[in-house]
Amino acid sequence: MNKRKRFSALVRSLGIAACATSAAHAYELGGVAIHGSLSTTAAYSDKYNFLGSTDESFDFIQTEATVNATKRFDNGLKIAGQVYAYELAGYSAVTLDFGNVDYSFSQEFGLRLGRNKTPSGFYSEVQDLDQVRIFASLPLNFYPRVYRPFAVANDGISLYGNVGAGKAGSFDYQTFYGYVSRIDNQQPTMIGTNINELTPNMIAGGSLIWNVPVDGLRVGYSYFDLFGAAITTNAQTIPGLGTTSFSGGLGYTAQVASIEYTRGKWVAATEYKYTKTTTDLANDSALASGFVPARSIPNADAAEKDEIYFQLTYQATDKLGFGTYYAYSDYQKSTIDKDIALATSYAITPWWLIKGEVHFMDGIHEIGSAGDKNPGAKEEKWNYYVVKTTLSF
């Protein structure tokens, strides 16, 4: 066990022990409500290293700790902040997940200033929140963990509200405009996409959710445009010829259509996502010459992507739940990934969850998303097993 893993194991042990002794209740200090959670995830694959050393071995691929504090004043002004610390695929960081000042002028119109969560689909904002779902992980390719830093939050302004529509139900809306924080060069995404430097960039978009006048049914659409990013990358040429430098701009748009229907203990959901990545690189000739494999340029081989998944969960008892999904990702210029997942979740106590799931994968497009740890990978079919435990208060 190397030094990093010893440190991680120590943090996990201390954190779990600390939470286990105090997790049953939220805290309130001077009118400030404090909540938090701690989770650790281990994974095993029969063939590949995915987000860790998982090739025929169990590896702790991810540890997450979240603490948030919220205070609402008597005039309605709210201040909230959340720290999110994580270790993923060997990379660790402590981040400000959100931190904003929020004022609701009316039910129909509110304003948030500061670092706001970026909505994309029904679940991007709660992708770290284990307590609200049965799965240990959201659909792996639809909500990829390594891309989280790109679009999880933005520093800017957000307008939001809930507008009644009489017999047609109601609509929840959010719009936002802001900066995305600089992405650390050592972050798994950067390694996986071969980007050396990514400067801060802007993001704008919104989400609209229609609360249909049918109990349990909601329909949503979200859109965001990440623009103005500048990148440099040293792409590997064909073996033996070294690297070639590229610089230029990177743009990314994502559109998600979502439907969720809850009836009793059942929740059915489906989401469709279309993403488009545009690169404006200054060394296109090198790419055109064929000396640079397309995969070594960020998203050069995945300029457009269509993804869809269908998910069904059943909360059998207060403690026990089951879920399954089928996900399909079409990388239009290269390949298709499919993922069938089965999951179960058990609440040992109201604040202590354990989860297990298995993914039957068909496709390997994303196995290098945190860096190429599987040289020569060709076998399309592989299995991925995940266990996770979460403590919360």
Next chain:
Amino acid sequence: MLRIILFIAALAGLSAAVQAADVAYIVNAQSTETALSADDLKSVLLGNKIKWDGGGVIKLAVLTSGPVHDQVMQERAQRSADQFDKYWKKLVFTGKGVLPMQAADDAAVLDYVAKTPGALGYVAAASVTAQVKVLTIK
């Protein structure tokens, strides 16, 4: 056999009584509010409406379990108690809401509402005391 039939009938009667539990929506005695629409009540329960029409922040108190809580969640929030709990966790962990005061029983709700200007809660109608005011739901 007769005993079994009577037992089942008694259970059914008990179940119906629980399902039909009278719920009282209560506010602080100093509140000038007298009524709330069903749509507004749902908006309050879901954290969309945080201010009284007459001004001031609504300080919501909810039960954590029990037949009254289940009934209010189903009839007014159109969610199960578990779904309501998860809904609020989503709001809290995304910076969009402040968790309502959570009470283990009617007495705790009554105590909170009686002592907190702007508070709104719900209890079994039979539990209501003179320290709080009952709100009409239209």
